[in-house]
Amino acid sequence: MAANPAQRRYVGRMIPISLAYIATVMLASWIIPDDAAATPLTVAVALVPALATSGFIWAMARYIAELTDEYVRMLEIRKMLVATGLTLALASGWGILELFTDVPRVPLFYVFPVWCLGLAVGSLVNKVTIGDGGPCP
Amino acid sequence: MKNRLKVLRAERDWSQQDLADRLEVSRQSVNAIETGKYDPSLPLAFRIADLFGLPIEAIFLKD
Numbered sequence: 001m002a003a004n005p006a007q008r009r010y011v012g013r014m015i016p017i018s019l020a021y022i023a024t025v026m027l028a029s030w031i032i033p034d035d036a037a038a039t040p041l042t043v044a045v046a047l048v049p050a051l052a053t054s055g056f057i058w059a060m061a062r063y064i065a066e067l068t069d070e071y072v073r074m075l076e077i078r079k080m081l082v083a084t085g086l087t088l089a090l091a092s093g094w095g096i097l098e099l100f101t102d103v104p105r106v107p108l109f110y111v112f113p114v115w116c117l118g119l120a121v122g123s124l125v126n127k128v129t130i131g132d133g134g135p136c137p
Numbered sequence: 138m139k140n141r142l143k144v145l146r147a148e149r150d151w152s153q154q155d156l157a158d159r160l161e162v163s164r165q166s167v168n169a170i171e172t173g174k175y176d177p178s179l180p181l182a183f184r185i186a187d188l189f190g191l192p193i194e195a196i197f198l199k200d
């Protein structure tokens with residue numbers, strides 16, 4: 001599928017945000033020693049990469065808002081719904097396991113990457129149910 | 138919902154891409170509507186009707 005203007009703008013936003021994310025994660029790793037106490041300084045530095053992850057979410061929201069093709073928008077929203085459902089199911093399922101058993105604790109950091117993987121599952125669901133996986137910006 | 142898009146398009150010798158360009162949507166959208174996999178919104182249905190110069194009910198039919 002040829003890239004539409006919303007997809008091009010999405011990619012144009014994601015590239016600098018990704019670079020900022022990598023740079024701020026590296027910076028935080030360099031500044032904050034391993035197992036540092038949560039002081040105002042370490043928390044502030046550690047939260048800088050979180051701004052970039054919020055930027056990813058903002059870019060995705062803008063992408064959906066700027067999509068003028070209603071069919072493509074429906075495919076994208078279906079992907080996000082599948083990803084959200086999967087992430088919530090996995091997170092709550094594992095959370096309950098953590099409550100009752102001694103399974104390894106999974107850092108909350110992994111919620112967003114799992115959701116992104118869920119988008120691929122959503123694309124597969126679209127392909128199977130509608131016959132069209134949707135764009136892959 | 139059934140529709141007569143394919144026939145109307147063929148009468149004008151338009152490809153799916155031609156129709157998509159005229160409607161300012163993707164070719165995938167035209168294909169999905171044409172094959173009945175996706176029912177367009179009312180605004181898009183009106184745009185399609187306007188393009189063919191027909192009322193909506195002459196293009197989209199109840200199952």
